[in-house]
Amino acid sequence: MRYTAAEVLGQVSHARRYLRAQGVRPGQRVLVAVPVGPALVAALLALLALGAIAVLPPAGAGWLTRLRLPGLAGATAAVVASRPRLARRWLARRLGVRLLTVPGAELARPGHAAPLPTWEPAPVPSDQSALISHSSGSTTGRTKPIFRTHAVLAAQHAALQRAFPPWPGQRDFPLFPNILLHNLALPGGVCSVLPAVPWRYVPAFDPARVAAQLVSERIETLTGNVTYFRRLLPALRPLPASALGHVRAVGIGGSPVPEALAQALRTVFSGADLVIIYGSSEAEPIATRRLTAAPTDPRRGYCVGMPAAGVELDLLATGRQIVLPDGRSQAVGEVRVRGAHVAQPAGASPEAWLATGDFGYLEAATGALWLTARRGNTAVVGGCQHYLLEHVAQQVPGVGRVGARPTESGFRVWVEGTDPAVLPAVLAALTTAFPALRGHLQLQLQARLPVDGRHHAKIRYDQLG
Known part of the structure; x- marks a missing residue:
C-alpha cells in the first residue's frame, strides 16, 4: 500500500482526535504497543502533537514485559492496534493500564485521509520527555529506559540530516523505525519504502523478496544491521550490477560490523557510498566511516571512523594498554559523549558526559575512533582486548x-x-x-x-x- 504525505497527516489528525477524546493529556506517559507501519506512525506523531510522552517497548518484548517496563512508571494508558485477548485485557486492568485501540480501518487503507489538520501542536517545555524507548540490554540483559526530550529529538533529527543530507524525491528503505520518523520530518519529499520483513522478528525475513523490492522500487538509500545484511547478501550477489545501479548510499550499524561483510557489500553496491554508522541507544550518530577499497586492519580493533559533528567525544582513562601491530603500546579508555543530540538519563545535566560502555582509542594521525572492547569484557591479555x-x-x-x-x-x-x-x-x-x-x-x-x-x-x- 502507498500513502501520500497528506494521507499520513490525515491519519495523524484522526489518531490525535481519538486519543484526545479518550483523555490523553500533555505530560502523560502512554505505552505504544503497535507494530511498525502506518498505525505506529500515526500513534507516535499524534501523542507527540498532544504533548504526551510515547513509551516504546524493546523489540520482541512480551505483553507482561511491556506493561512492566521501567520507562512506563506512572503510565495509565497503552495504545494498541487491535483489541487484545481477554487475558491481556485482564492483566492490563490489574496493572492499572487502560487500553486504547486506535481505529484501524482509517489507518490501514490509503485514500481515506482525513482533511489536513488545522490544529497546532500542544506547547510543552523543550526539556520534557517526548519519547521513552528502551535499550536492548546487550551488556547486562536488563533493559533501561532512554529519555528523549523534545530538544534531543530535534537535535538528533538535525544530526542525521547533517550526516546524511537528503535530496528531493529520495527513495529510502529504512529498517530502523527512528529513520522512518526522521524521513517524515524531512523537507523535499523523501519517500520511505518499508522492507517486507516480519517486524516482530526481523531475522526471519525472506531475502529474495527484500532483494526484489530493492530492484522494483528503485531504492536509492538503505540502512540495516549486520544480521539483516548477512542474510540479504546471498540474494544480492547473483544480481547484475545494473539491477542495483540506482542505489546511492548504504548505511550499516547497530553492532560491530565485520570488515569482510562491509567489503562484500561495497562490491555488491559498487556504485554506492558505503557508511558504517556507530551510535548508541542515547546518541545517533556518534561516528561514521565511509568505506574505501583498502580494508582496515582488524588487529588494531574495529574502526568506526570520525566523530560526528555536534558531538563531543572523550576517552575516560582506564590504565589499560593494547599493543598495536607495529609494537607500539596504545592506551584505551571508555568512550564518553555529550552534546545536543545525546539523550541523558532522567535528572542528569545536559552537560554531563554519557558513558557508552564501549572502549577504544583515537588514532593520532587521523582522529578516527577505534573500538577494542565492551564493558564487562575489558581485560587486556597478551596486548589484546x-x-x-x-x-x-x-x-x-x-x-x-x-x-x-x-x-x-x-x-x-x-x-x-x-x-x-x-x-x-x-x-x-x-x-x-x-x-x-x-x-x-x-x-x-x-x-x-x-x-x-x-x-x-x-x-x-x-x-x-
Missing part, C-alpha cells in the same frame, strides 16, 4: 559471529556454526595476528551464539559458555 580477536577471526572465510572472553593467560573464543573444519583456520589466523597468544587460546564451536533481542547481532558476553 576481545574485539581485536573477534574481527580477525571474522575475516576467515565461512566464519560468522565470534565472541571472545579473556582467561588468566589468554582468551576463550566461541565460533558460531556447526562445521569444526573452520576451527584450525581460525586458530591459525589468530596466532599469526597475535603471536603472544600462541598456546593460550581455547576455541569452541557453538551452533548459535547468544545475541541481543533488538539487532540480533550484539554478542551477549554474559551468556557465553
